[in-house]
Amino acid sequence: MTSLKRRRTGLACTLVIALGACGQERSQRAPRDSGRVEIAATPVAATPPAQDTAFTGTTAVTDKRRAGPPALLRAVSFVSSSGYDRIVFEFAGDSVPGYHVEYPTRPVVRCGSGDPVTVAGQARLLVRLAPARAHDDGGNVSIAERESAPGLPAVKEMKLVCDFEGQVEWVLGVAAMRPYRVVEADGPPRLVLDVSHAP
Amino acid sequence: MRARIAVLGLLAAACRAPPQQPDPCPDPISARLTAVPSSSPYDSLFVAAGVAFGVPADLLKAIGWVETRWQMVSGTEEFPGRPAAFGVMALRGAALERGAALAGVSPEAARSDPRANIRAAAALLAELAARTRGDWTAAAAELSGIDLPAGRAAYLREVNRARQGPAAAAAVEPCPPPDPGPDYATAIWRPSPNLNQRPADATGVLHAVIIHTCEGNYAGCWSWLVNPVSEVSAHYVVDEDGSEISQLVHEPDRAWHIAAFYDCTLNKDHECWLDGVQSNHFTVGIEHAGFASQGSFPATQLDASATLVCDLTRDRGIPRDWQHIVAHGQLQPENRVDPGPNWPWIGYLHRIQAACGEIVVDDSARYNDPGVAAVRVPGDWAATSPTPDYYGGGYSWASTLPGATDSAVFSFRLDQPVPRTVEARWTSGSNRSARATYVIIDAMANTLGVATVDQTNGGGSWQPLGTWTFPAGWNRVALVRDAATGVIVVADAIRVRAP
Secondary structure (H helix, E strand, O other): OOOOOEEEEOOEOEEEEEOOOOOOHHHHHHHOOOOOOOOOOOOOOOOOOOOOOOOOOOOOOEOOOOOOOOEEEEEEEEOOOEEEEEEEEEEEEOOEEEEEEEEEOOOEEEOOOOOOOOOOHHHHHHHHEEEEEEEEOOOOOOOOOEEEEEOOOOEEEEEEEEEEOEEEEEEEEEEOOOOOOEEEOOOOEEEEEEEEOOO | HHHHHHHHHHHHHHHHHOOOOOOOOOOOHHHHHOOOOOOOOOHHHHHHHHHHHHHHHHHHHHHHHHOOOOOEEOOOOOOOOOOEEOOOOOEHHHHHHHHHHHHHOOOOHHHHHHHHEEEEHHHHHHHHHHHHOOOHHHHHHHHHOOOOOHHHHHHHHHHHHHHHHHHHHHHHHOOOOOOOOOOOOOOOOOOOOOOEEEEHHHHHOOOEEEEEOOOOOOOHHHHHOOOOOOOOOOEEOOOOOOOOOOEEEOEEEEOOOOOOOHHHHHHHOOOHHHHOEEEHHHHHEEEOOEEOOOOOOOOHHHHHHHHHHHHHHHHHHHOOOOEEEEHHHHHOOOOOOOOOOOOOHHHHHHHHHHHHHOOEEOOOHHHOOOOOOOOOOOOOOOEEEOOOOOOOOOOEEEOOOOOOOOOOEEEEEEEEEEEEEEEEOOOOOOOOOOOOOEEEOOOOOOEEEEEEOOOOOOOOOOEEEEEEOOOOEEEEEEEOOOOOOEEEEOOOEEEOOOO
């Protein structure tokens, strides 16, 4: 049984994932060492202000490349603030990986099968993390919840579409194309992606 | 759980090793298992719970039979992390608690009271069926908690049999054929569930080999690719030092290793009719433990990989050249670079050719293994590449000219006297010679033969010139341009192989 609960910590929602004997389609495919796996993101360091009227973002491509060993993605959390939705990618280790964020023009596909992926909302925001992975050396997931439907004002749905050869890709279903911004944070290393509610 | 394991074990044993039966896959259920009684001690409870939660009562009854043979069990934890089972329906852990909550009964009652237990299972099944859009089979599979696809299938066969009788079970879900093991004999067979069928049309014909790097170590690589959550796979994974190869997907099946849709401009304009076709359809994927960023690859890893590629290209009729053995990053440059800039492509092709016992001599020296292949293309010949499907980086051509003596000469070295078949490759066009002449000269400068071919056709593949016994040393094949003017001859490459 997988349950997706929301724990209110101020405005923050945290994914709490429990794997059990049975569950919905995605979660039943999780590794067999079932039990309760809790992925509790630490609170976002920069707690969103109540009103961020000075949101400066972009709808263009952001591309930050880094080398080195793959960073282990260990938690993803989301929160809605006044003015934007915030997605936080948290990594084990000392630093964040490189990242590539864009509203792609070509269809989003799973990087292994090439199967097309659909998400709720009119726009798709692709977030590629590299070098990164969301599984350990034993072939077990480090992020059990690989699809979720936050249902936030801007971010409607999130799907992990690639975890292969040192690349992790998420596609976000966004209500419509909205400016976004990416901020790097440390302690623990995180990438903070804000998606504006306003055009 | 023990009962279920016993049943699965029985199924597996029956499917893999049919005891002296001509049918390779006998119906193990009717052959070996006792008949399902028509009535249970809990029939009225199954009916009542079915009505209450909109679940087929016969499905509840069938699940109860498969799980516990209709006994009220009070299980213990058999494996760490797998909670104990309770009641007729063998509910466990979080599932039991969820079902109890949905059914409005206490978890304690759901463990110990048959009515509460069956109601909890019914309520849970109804919830699962809502997620599966009313697919009760899928809901029952979810309820089973079994992850392994083969285990799920076996479980559903059991449920189906209990529900409908032995004949129906066999008809609906035939016993899977015995696992055939790897295609590559020395590989360790570690089957991945992450595959599907190649298209039945021409786009599904095996046509190319894609070379990858794992971006990680060997064990981590294959163990992730066999995890159904990963939704990725490859046909093969070669370890760091070439001492072990895992096969995860059979070559005829479609593994999930490349996202790209084919674009022939990324592959020397080769087979442009495949443009837009999903590249998994027609490729075999080989992962290599390691990183695209590493400075070099161990020779032992390259050799093991090359021996594998020789084997599979020979078995599948895939040409061993630059258009058919390609990098993941070449076909998917927007976000992949593997196997990286330091993958020794030319030497790797030479290893593959050596493993297959063949020597290729290209018109460009840089593509040749200098130990066994050499070329001399005179100055009046031009190097170019507009017509696709050449070997290496292009081809050379010259206009025919009566009396010309400047032949293009391909030389190959043999260690000992052996018979060898010589093939030539060119690119076709209407301006080519219909009587292009190759002269075969051995290491003692004896002319062994002359072969004439029509270069207006047959380009892009190896065309036989003939078979001769060559002495040890450097033997030669000369393409001559001494002919009536008006056409050109194309010197692309020759291949020398065992007859």
